[in-house]
Amino acid sequence: MKIDLSGKTALVTASTGGIGFAIAKGLAESGAAVVLNGRSDASLTKAGEKLRSAVPSAQWRGIAADLGDAAGAQKLLGELPPVDILVNNAGIFEPQDFFDADDDVWERHWQTNVMSGVRLSRALLPDMVKRCWGRVVFISSESARNIPADMVHYGVSKTAQLAIARGLAKRVAGTGVTVNSVLPGPTLSDGFAEMMKDEMAKTGKTLEQIGKEFVMAHRASSVIQRAATVDEVANMVVYVSSPQASATSGAALRVDGGVVDDIV
Known part of the structure; x- marks a missing residue:
C-alpha cells in the first residue's frame, strides 16, 4: 500500500515533539504539506529543523499558539491555510487523586483536551465538507475506555473525545469527510x-x-x-488520514498494544 497525500495540507496540533511530531513526520513522508503547532516560536524552529532533517522534501510551516483557551485557537485559525487533514493531538495529563483535583484541574484538562478539538473542528470541517474530502482525527487514549483511578479527570476528557468524534462523523455523513479517534496506550x-x-x-x-x-x-x-513507539502510533494516524481509509469513519482505533481487554 502506497499512501500518497500530495496536494493535501495537514494541521497537527502540539506537534513539536512526541506523538505529534511523529504524526507530522509520517504525513510529510507521505507528501502532505504540514502545519506544525507548538506554544513557542523556538520550539517550532527546532521541530522544523528536525523535520527537514528527517524528510528533506518536507513542506512545512509553524504557527505558535497555546490551545488551552479560545484565544489560542483563534490565533491559530487566523494564520492557517486551507486544511484537508486535522489531527487534534493537543493534550495534557496530570496524575492527581479525584478528591484532590479541584475545578481548575478539571477545567484545564477540559479546555486543552476537549475544547481545542471542538473549536478547530467547528472551524475547519465546513470547508472540508464543501470540498467533499477531509480527515479529522482525535488523538484520544486507552484511558478513554480504561479510566485511570489516579487521573479520573484525564480519562473523562479522553472519553469525551470519542463521543465528539463519533457525533461529528455522523454529522458529516456522506460528504467524503471522515472523523475518527486513535487511542494510544x-x-x-x-x-x-x-x-x-x-x-x-x-x-x-x-x-x-x-x-x-x-x-x-x-x-x-x-x-x-x-x-509502543511514537512511530507505531503515527502509522495508524497516517493511514486513517489517507484516501485508503475512506470507509473508516466514526471509529475508535486502538494502538494500545491490546491493553483494553475486549474483542472490539
Missing part, C-alpha cells in the same frame, strides 16, 4: 521519557526497558507486553 513519548529520566539515571536502564517494566506493572493486560 503506553508510548515511548517525550513526556514518558521526561517522567522516567530520574529512573533511567538511577538504574542505567534504557527507556525501552523501563517502558516494558511500566507496562507489565501497570498495564499487565497488554498483549505486546511493551510500550
